[in-house]
Amino acid sequence: MVTIPSRHKSLVLLAGVIVLQVLLLAVQIKRDSQGRLIRSWTVSMVSPFERAGSYGYGWFRGLWRNYFALRGAREDNDDLRRENNDLKLRIAQLQGKAAEADRLAVLLSFRQAHGNVPMVAARVIGGSPGAASLTIELDRGEHDGIHKNMGVITPDGVVGKVIEAYPNTAQVLLLTDKESGVGAMLADSRIQSPVGGVGEPLISMKYVPNDDTVNVGDRVITSGMDRIFPRDLPVGTIAEIKPGNPFKQIRVKPAANLEKLEEVLVLLTLHPLEMSKDNNSASSASAQPTPDATHAPSAAKP
Amino acid sequence: MNDAFDLRIGETHIEVHKFRAGAILIVTLLALVMQAWVPLRLPGAGLLDLPLLVTIYFGLSRRNPSTGLLLGMAIGLLQDSLSGPTVPLGLYGIAKTIIGYLASSIGARLDTEHPAARFALTAAFFVIHQAVIVLTRRILLAQPEPWFNLHLLAAAFLNAFLAVLIFLLLDRLRRPS
Numbered sequence: 001m002v003t004i005p006s007r008h009k010s011l012v013l014l015a016g017v018i019v020l021q022v023l024l025l026a027v028q029i030k031r032d033s034q035g036r037l038i039r040s041w042t043v044s045m046v047s048p049f050e051r052a053g054s055y056g057y058g059w060f061r062g063l064w065r066n067y068f069a070l071r072g073a074r075e076d077n078d079d080l081r082r083e084n085n086d087l088k089l090r091i092a093q094l095q096g097k098a099a100e101a102d103r104l105a106v107l108l109s110f111r112q113a114h115g116n117v118p119m120v121a122a123r124v125i126g127g128s129p130g131a132a133s134l135t136i137e138l139d140r141g142e143h144d145g146i147h148k149n150m151g152v153i154t155p156d157g158v159v160g161k162v163i164e165a166y167p168n169t170a171q172v173l174l175l176t177d178k179e180s181g182v183g184a185m186l187a188d189s190r191i192q193s194p195v196g197g198v199g200e201p202l203i204s205m206k207y208v209p210n211d212d213t214v215n216v217g218d219r220v221i222t223s224g225m226d227r228i229f230p231r232d233l234p235v236g237t238i239a240e241i242k243p244g245n246p247f248k249q250i251r252v253k254p255a256a257n258l259e260k261l262e263e264v265l266v267l268l269t270l271h272p273l274e275m276s277k278d279n280n281s282a283s284s285a286s287a288q289p290t291p292d293a294t295h296a297p298s299a300a301k302p
Numbered sequence: 303m304n305d306a307f308d309l310r311i312g313e314t315h316i317e318v319h320k321f322r323a324g325a326i327l328i329v330t331l332l333a334l335v336m337q338a339w340v341p342l343r344l345p346g347a348g349l350l351d352l353p354l355l356v357t358i359y360f361g362l363s364r365r366n367p368s369t370g371l372l373l374g375m376a377i378g379l380l381q382d383s384l385s386g387p388t389v390p391l392g393l394y395g396i397a398k399t400i401i402g403y404l405a406s407s408i409g410a411r412l413d414t415e416h417p418a419a420r421f422a423l424t425a426a427f428f429v430i431h432q433a434v435i436v437l438t439r440r441i442l443l444a445q446p447e448p449w450f451n452l453h454l455l456a457a458a459f460l461n462a463f464l465a466v467l468i469f470l471l472l473d474r475l476r477r478p479s
């Protein structure tokens with residue numbers, strides 16, 4: 001309790017009484033704006049504090065939001081960045097799995113469409129160790145029934161044949177290798193001729209006489225004469241045609257994407273096969289033997 | 303009220319007067335009534351400020367600043383109330399509060415029993431009273447009011463002269479010491 005000296009009590013009382021009466025006046029007085037003077041005074045007195053309070057609050061809020069509340073922002077940012085990277089990796093994995101699932105679905109569909117043909121799906125786990133040969137390595141081998149000279153295909157077309165079978169892996173010679181060959185024929189004209197690799201992306205159709213009519217874009221399918229691949233599997237399409245002596249120089253673009261193989265099907269038999277025509281590729285629909293198609297030599301190389 | 307007693311300030315002994323019971327109240331009410339009534343009957347009586355004279359007298363006599371300012375406040379507020387809606391409550395209240403305080407403070411330090419002192423003090427208080435009113439009107443009411451004119455001077459002397467007479471009458475209301 002503040003003690004006021006007795007000689008000052010009357011002064012304090014005077015001040016209080018006058019202030020009270022001034023306030024009393026202010027309550028009664030109206031200015032030009034018809035507002036009470038006490039209201040004007042009150043607003044004038046309070047507004048600076050309100051303004052200061054508002055400014056102080058805004059300053060404090062800004063300080064809090066822009067500084068204190070951001071103390072953990074760096075950690076949060078790092079966490080979010082890590083989470084973002086993880087999610088990106090996860091998305092890439094899922095996209096890969098989705099693509100793989102799509103490919104496997106195609107393989108499964110192909111297998112179901114050719115239920116009479118024994119085959120096993122295999123994953124490509126390796127490629128050619130050098131430029132001298134064009135091969136791939138599969139994750140399945142003899143334990144899965146795979147043996148040498150078995151055909152390897154994809155739903156798109158012929159891939160090659162097994163050249164070595166190990167207990168758990170197998171090595172496949174691609175169709176583009178120089179040593180590779182497949183009994184084939186033109187889907188429309190039924191002209192038979194083996195095709196083989198030349199060590200380049202395009203393969204060669206070797207024994208088509210100059211007199212036979214062949215057009216770029218004609219489809220080439222398996223003839224079954226090599227006793228490795230069943231008839232009517234897509235081999236490729238005619239890409240280039242040059243006159244030769246005595247045979248045309250024909251280059252064929254393989255139907256299967258041999259440069260990006262990931263899953264393949266291995267035909268589990270060494271006996272001649274006949275693909276079910278109802279579910280085969282479009283080429284099988286018009287696949288009919290022609291009399292002049294028999295002059296071609298045997299397909300596969302030894 | 304109690305009997306009079308001496309107020310000792312330094313070497314000076316100043317007597318503090320007490321009044322008969324109800325004297326202050328009756329005088330105050332009488333002054334207010336006459337202030338409202340006399341100007342209606344007597345032209346020129348508007349220059350008089352009887353409540354102010356009462357405030358000055360009791361302030362000088364009681365010599366207690368607190369009592370003086372409270373009495374001034376009460377008289378002023380009553381005068382405001384009787385002055386109609388054109389005079390806001392507090393206008394005379396503030397002025398007479400200050401006069402009551404000043405009169406009591408001066409009365410405690412000076413001998414104000416002499417008629418000349420009473421005349422001079424009353425004239426001075428009248429001017430101060432008017433100055434406070436003008437100040438209040440200018441600042442609070444935003445009403446332009448002249449600070450000084452001959453009318454004010456005449457009123458000051460008239461009230462001072464009348465105060466000398468009235469104070470003598472009021473002295474009779476004092477309790478004998």
